[in-house]
Structure formats: structure tokens, C-alpha cells
Amino acid sequence: MGTEESNYSQINPKRCKGCAACVVACPHGCIEIGSEINQMGYQFARFAVRKCIACGMCFYSCPEFGAITVFKKPRKGA
Amino acid sequence: MHTIKHQKARSLYPTFDRKAPGADVSHYCPGCGHGTVHNLIAEAIDDLGIQDRTIFCSPVGCSVFAYYYFDVGNIQCAHGRAPAVASAIRRTHEEAIVISYQGDGDLAGIGMSQIVHAANRGENITVFFINNAIYGMTGGQMAPTTILGQNTVTTPAGRLAANEGFPVGVAEIINSLQAPVFVERVSLAGPVKVMKARMAIRKALRNQVEKKGFSLVEILSPCPVNWKMTAVESRRWLENNLEPVFPVGNLRDLPKGPFDQVDKKKARISDRKILEILGVGEEEVHTGTVRLKEEQNFKIAGFGGQGVLSTGILLANCAIAEGLKTTWLPSYGAEMRGGTANASINISHETIGSPIVSFPNALMVMNLPSLDAFEDTVRPGGAIYVNSSLAPRKVRREDVTAYHIPASDIANDLGGIQCASVILLTVYALVSGAITIETLQKVIPLAIKRKNLVDLNMRAIEVGIAWHRENCPKEEKTTEV
Structure with missing residues (x-):
């Protein structure tokens, strides 16, 4: 995904039920509902746009357990 | 190296083996508010370091299976009786952190007297009250908290005050009592409100750790399936229709309870004394x-x-x-x-x-x-x-x-x-x-x-x-x- 220099949310497609709560929660519109369907039959969300500030809004809005994990980019110089 | 900023709480089991070994998704419908609240509570349990002494009282309702998710002590209580069970745990396990998690049918319907009396005794417990204005598990019947005009299975023409009475404001009822230390109503309508709910949940649990007394957080929560709308629509509906009837905000946040929880302990008598009496x-x-x-x-x-x-x-x-x-x-x-x-x-x-x-x-x-x-x-x-x-x-x-x-x-x-x-x-x-x-x-x-x-x-x-x-x-x- 080329996320070396940016924050990102990792969405587990197997746990996502496609409710899109994260899609509307994200202040930067980073997440979208994809066209693929997972084993439960849901069109799951995916992290698409690299403008993530790792605010965690998607994480806290998500009604599933551990479907979203938020990663913060390395600090400069670290 | 990227660092993890937000991840699944440790207080939730790695897998939920109710449906099948190794399953890791909840039984909740897409967009249900329960999962969000579970995550917030689990995170607070992690951060307060109370996982090993928390006892979680599951209610009757969709969240009856909370014990499949929370890796803490669990008891599943009879319908509406979670505050009574929590009170009993409180009085026999002094160091336990007791959480009563209840829905609106459970708490405001059949269990109304339990919650009022537990609150009135100022039990040092934390109650999370999930208000989705409907009986969710049984298929969307009218609950005490159903708002006027709301269509449900049992009020197909909309709830009418003259017929079914007015929606019950639980936070206001609890706030009319003297003993509680913390009463707040929050909403899951949007990310900012979820963060406010997070703060209230943490505060309510911290109060108990500090032995302050009874805390209740009422959480307005979406039920997309029974409201017959999408998860996103349900959050909007919640904001536009439920919040005007149940205003969010803090109703009470006292620095300490009206009585010392230590005094309460002193008032107890020994088993031997009871036998003598x-x-x-x-x-x-x-x-x-x-x-x-x-x-x-x-x-x-x-x-x-x-x-x-x-x-x-x-x-x-x-x-x-x-x-x-x-x-x-x-x-x-x-x-x-x-x-x-x-x-x-x-x-x-x-x-x-x-x-x-x-x-x-x-x-x-x-x-x-x-x-x-x-x-x-x-x-x-x-x-x-x-x-x-x-x-x-x-x-x-x-x-x-x-x-x-x-x-x-x-x-x-x-x-x-x-x-x-x-x-x-x-x-x-x-x-x-x-x-x-x-x-x-x-x-x-x-x-x-x-x-x-x-x-x-x-x-x-x-x-x-x-x-x-x-x-x-x-x-x-x-x-x-």
C-alpha cells in the first residue's frame, strides 16, 4: 500500500461488516467501501487515501472488535 | 517503524468461540452500537489496569453474550436484575470493579425498580445503560424509551402519548435521587460524540476505582436493523430524533458521594451476629x-x-x-x-x-x-x-x-x-x-x-x-x- 511515510488504518476484511461507520467518521475521507465481498457476505471497508492523521475516529466508531488497527508513522529522525 | 496507535483492547478475548472455535467477529448486526460501547469499556478497563478484578454483569437482550467478548469475570443476570446482582457482588467482593451493562428494555422496562433502588443506595458500581429506543433482540417492539411517533412492531402507527405514555428519561430519573455521584447521557451519533462517550465511560469507571459511589452513563445507541435503516442513516436519525428527546450532556458529576463507602462497610454485621439475632x-x-x-x-x-x-x-x-x-x-x-x-x-x-x-x-x-x-x-x-x-x-x-x-x-x-x-x-x-x-x-x-x-x-x-x-x-x- 506504500504506507512507509504515512499513518494508516489497517482494516481486517474478515472482521468488517461494511456498516460504513468508519467511512463517515474519518475526517479526511481515507476510508471507502470496496466492491469485494468477504466470507460473511459483506462489502468491506478499505483504507484508500493516504491522508490519515491517526486520530482513531475510525477505530472508535467501529462496532466490531479489532477490525481496525491504527498505525502511526515513524517520527522524523527516529 | 510504524507504531500501533489504536488496536483491539486486551480485555476482549482474542477469539469468540460461541459460533465456532477461532471465530473473531461479534454476533452484533452491522452498525450496532453495542460493539462500539464494548470497545470503549474494554479500552477503559485496560487503561485503568482493572481487568483482573472486574466483574461484568451481562443483561438480557442482544448484549446477553457480552461474556463471550470480555475477558473479565462475568455473570449473566436475570432480566433487569443486573443492578441487584451487582449490588450483591459489591458487598461481598470489596475490591471488585462491578459493571452492570443493560439495555433499555432490561433497565427501563422490567428492571426499573432494580436500578432505582441500587442507585438510591449509592452502590459503588458502574452502570452502562444502552438506550436504542426499542426492544432490539426480540424484534423491535416498543420500549419505555421509544419516542413519540416512533414506529415499532407494537406501535405501527407510532407511539402515542395518550395510548402508551411518554418516553422515559432514565438519566433524569437517576439524577433525581440523592445518592449517585455521576450521571451523564452520551450519544454514538458521530465520531466526536463517540469520543465524549469514551470520556464518560472512563470517568464512570474511575469513580468506582476511587470508591466514590454510583455512576450511570446512558448511551444513545443506534439499532439500524430494527429502525429499518442503514448504519449511517441510523446515526443521523439518532442525532435528529433521539437527541432532542434525550438531551446529551452531564447531569451530575460530584467530587464525592453523599456517604463514605468505608462507613457503609462498617455498618455491616458479621454472619455470627446474624445467627445470634x-x-x-x-x-x-x-x-x-x-x-x-x-x-x-x-x-x-x-x-x-x-x-x-x-x-x-x-x-x-x-x-x-x-x-x-x-x-x-x-x-x-x-x-x-x-x-x-x-x-x-x-x-x-x-x-x-x-x-x-x-x-x-x-x-x-x-x-x-x-x-x-x-x-x-x-x-x-x-x-x-x-x-x-x-x-x-x-x-x-x-x-x-x-x-x-x-x-x-x-x-x-x-x-x-x-x-x-x-x-x-x-x-x-x-x-x-x-x-x-x-x-x-x-x-x-x-x-x-x-x-x-x-x-x-x-x-x-x-x-x-x-x-x-x-x-x-x-x-x-x-x-x-
């Missing part, structure tokens, strides 16, 4: 001479009113007096008098794992329906004690020992049909050797509430002994049980 402390009988030949799984069955349950208690009390371990588990229909009743009693030298007796090795039946119902459950080699006055047929099984005693007729002759079960119990005591006649004679005066019947029961024991002497030959006795 009840006047039973000194009269305990302890003989402790019995060696069981085998663990006794005893079942007594009959009509309600035949002394089925009290005979069971009497036997269990005798076993306690013998220094044995025992359990007593009653089972009866709603009708009590005249209905069917049975009681299961286990007697053992060892700790008893389950109070249930499915396959007894000693069965006492007071009437024919009970004999029909339970004859086949007796283990081979067991014994059946039949009140042949009311169960006229013989025991059909050949691999058990049967004792047909016309107990009701004998009891009538003695002057009171109530003592029939004691005659049977006496024969059981002699045959099984599980309790001694001396213990029975000592315990009966303590166990019988109506003291004028003590004498009758004492005579019933004598009759039982006589029946046993006449009908059970000595050589057979040695091979019994």
Missing part, C-alpha cells in the same frame, strides 16, 4: 459420625403441599449436621400447592460440583405421577421409596430395590397427613445410612416451623423405624445400597 447460633447440631457407602444423589418428588421441598431441606440439614457436604435444589411449577414439585439433594464427603440430580441413586416418590415420571431415571442398584397410599402400583424396575410404604395412611392414623414424608425419610435413613436417626431427631425440632407438629413428626420417626424393622429383613439390609 435469629437465635440459631447455639443450636447447631454436629454429630459427624456417618461414613457414606457412596455419594447420595437423592430425589424427592410429589404434589406441592406434601412436604416435598421441606423434606428435602430437612434431609440436607441433617447431612450438614453430620458434617457432610450437601446441596438442595428445588423445582416446582407456578402452582405450589397441588402442582408437581421435586427437590434434588446431593450428600457427599467431597465438594459437590453440581446440585442437579438427573439420575438419582435414591428416589422418594409421594404420588403416582412422580413414580411414572422418575422411575426410569434411577440408577441400577439404586432404591425407590414409594408412598404406596398414593402410588398404588408396584415399581416395575427389577434392577433397583423398591420400598412400598403406605406412608399417607400411616400418617393419617398418627393424626396428621403432613408427616408422611418423614416416615419415608426415616426408612431412607435406616436403609442408606446417609444420616442417623439421632441426627434426624435432633434436627426436626429446629427445622419445623410449627412447633406443635414436632411431636407428630417424632412419632412418625418411631413408626418409620417400626416399619423398617418389620419389612426389611436383617440379611437384606446388609446388602442394601
Whole structure:
């Protein structure tokens, strides 16, 4: 995904039920509902746009357990 | 290296094995608010470092399965009774962090009196009240919190105040009491509001850690499926329709409760003192001479009113007096008098794992329906004690020992049909050797509430002994049980 220099949310497609709560929660519109369907039959969300500030809004809005994990980019110089 | 900023809480199990081993998704519908609140609570438990001493009281409702998700102590409570259960835990486990998690049907419907009184006692517990304005699990019926005009399965034309009353504001009701320290209503309508809910949840739990007293957080939560809309629409509907009726915000945040939780502890009295007050402390009988030949799984069955349950208690009390371990588990229909009743009693030298007796090795039946119902459950080699006055047929099984005693007729002759079960119990005591006649004679005066019947029961024991002497030959006795 080329996320070396940016924050990102990792969405587990197997746990996502496609409710899109994260899609509307994200202040930067980073997440979208994809066209693929997972084993439960849901069109799951995916992290698409690299403008993530790792605010965690998607994480806290998500009604599933551990479907979203938020990663913060390395600090400069670290 | 990227660092993890937000991830699944440690207080949630890695997998939820309810549906299948290794499953890791919840049973909640897409977009349900429960999962969000679970995440917030689990995170707060992690951050407060209280996972090892948290006891989570699951309600009845969709969140009944919360114990499949939270890796903490769990109890599933009867409908609406979670605050009562939480109160009991609070008073017996001083260091426990007790969480009562309830929905609106559970808390504001059937459990309204429980929550009001727990709050009024200022129990140092934390209550999370999930308000989705509907009965979710049962398919979307009107709840006490359903707003006016809202269409539900049971209010298809919309809730009408004149018909169904007004929606109940639980946070306001709790806030009208003196004892609670923290009452706040939050909403899950959007990310910012979720963060406010997060703060309220953490505060409510921290209050309990600091032993401040009763905290309640009412959480307005979406139920997309029963509201018949998408998850995103449901959040908008929540904001536009529920929030005006149930205004979000803090209603109360006191620096400390109206009474010190330590004083509350001091007011308690010891178990010994309670026994003294009840006047039973000194009269305990302890003989402790019995060696069981085998663990006794005893079942007594009959009509309600035949002394089925009290005979069971009497036997269990005798076993306690013998220094044995025992359990007593009653089972009866709603009708009590005249209905069917049975009681299961286990007697053992060892700790008893389950109070249930499915396959007894000693069965006492007071009437024919009970004999029909339970004859086949007796283990081979067991014994059946039949009140042949009311169960006229013989025991059909050949691999058990049967004792047909016309107990009701004998009891009538003695002057009171109530003592029939004691005659049977006496024969059981002699045959099984599980309790001694001396213990029975000592315990009966303590166990019988109506003291004028003590004498009758004492005579019933004598009759039982006589029946046993006449009908059970000595050589057979040695091979019994």
C-alpha cells in the first residue's frame, strides 16, 4: 500500500461488516467501501487515501472488535 | 517503524468461540452500537489496569453474550436484575470493579425498580445503560424509551402519548435521587460524540476505582436493523430524533458521594451476629459420625403441599449436621400447592460440583405421577421409596430395590397427613445410612416451623423405624445400597 511515510488504518476484511461507520467518521475521507465481498457476505471497508492523521475516529466508531488497527508513522529522525 | 496507535483492547478475548472455535467477529448486526460501547469499556478497563478484578454483569437482550467478548469475570443476570446482582457482588467482593451493562428494555422496562433502588443506595458500581429506543433482540417492539411517533412492531402507527405514555428519561430519573455521584447521557451519533462517550465511560469507571459511589452513563445507541435503516442513516436519525428527546450532556458529576463507602462497610454485621439475632447460633447440631457407602444423589418428588421441598431441606440439614457436604435444589411449577414439585439433594464427603440430580441413586416418590415420571431415571442398584397410599402400583424396575410404604395412611392414623414424608425419610435413613436417626431427631425440632407438629413428626420417626424393622429383613439390609 506504500504506507512507509504515512499513518494508516489497517482494516481486517474478515472482521468488517461494511456498516460504513468508519467511512463517515474519518475526517479526511481515507476510508471507502470496496466492491469485494468477504466470507460473511459483506462489502468491506478499505483504507484508500493516504491522508490519515491517526486520530482513531475510525477505530472508535467501529462496532466490531479489532477490525481496525491504527498505525502511526515513524517520527522524523527516529 | 510504524507504531500501533489504536488496536483491539486486551480485555476482549482474542477469539469468540460461541459460533465456532477461532471465530473473531461479534454476533452484533452491522452498525450496532453495542460493539462500539464494548470497545470503549474494554479500552477503559485496560487503561485503568482493572481487568483482573472486574466483574461484568451481562443483561438480557442482544448484549446477553457480552461474556463471550470480555475477558473479565462475568455473570449473566436475570432480566433487569443486573443492578441487584451487582449490588450483591459489591458487598461481598470489596475490591471488585462491578459493571452492570443493560439495555433499555432490561433497565427501563422490567428492571426499573432494580436500578432505582441500587442507585438510591449509592452502590459503588458502574452502570452502562444502552438506550436504542426499542426492544432490539426480540424484534423491535416498543420500549419505555421509544419516542413519540416512533414506529415499532407494537406501535405501527407510532407511539402515542395518550395510548402508551411518554418516553422515559432514565438519566433524569437517576439524577433525581440523592445518592449517585455521576450521571451523564452520551450519544454514538458521530465520531466526536463517540469520543465524549469514551470520556464518560472512563470517568464512570474511575469513580468506582476511587470508591466514590454510583455512576450511570446512558448511551444513545443506534439499532439500524430494527429502525429499518442503514448504519449511517441510523446515526443521523439518532442525532435528529433521539437527541432532542434525550438531551446529551452531564447531569451530575460530584467530587464525592453523599456517604463514605468505608462507613457503609462498617455498618455491616458479621454472619455470627446474624445467627445470634435469629437465635440459631447455639443450636447447631454436629454429630459427624456417618461414613457414606457412596455419594447420595437423592430425589424427592410429589404434589406441592406434601412436604416435598421441606423434606428435602430437612434431609440436607441433617447431612450438614453430620458434617457432610450437601446441596438442595428445588423445582416446582407456578402452582405450589397441588402442582408437581421435586427437590434434588446431593450428600457427599467431597465438594459437590453440581446440585442437579438427573439420575438419582435414591428416589422418594409421594404420588403416582412422580413414580411414572422418575422411575426410569434411577440408577441400577439404586432404591425407590414409594408412598404406596398414593402410588398404588408396584415399581416395575427389577434392577433397583423398591420400598412400598403406605406412608399417607400411616400418617393419617398418627393424626396428621403432613408427616408422611418423614416416615419415608426415616426408612431412607435406616436403609442408606446417609444420616442417623439421632441426627434426624435432633434436627426436626429446629427445622419445623410449627412447633406443635414436632411431636407428630417424632412419632412418625418411631413408626418409620417400626416399619423398617418389620419389612426389611436383617440379611437384606446388609446388602442394601
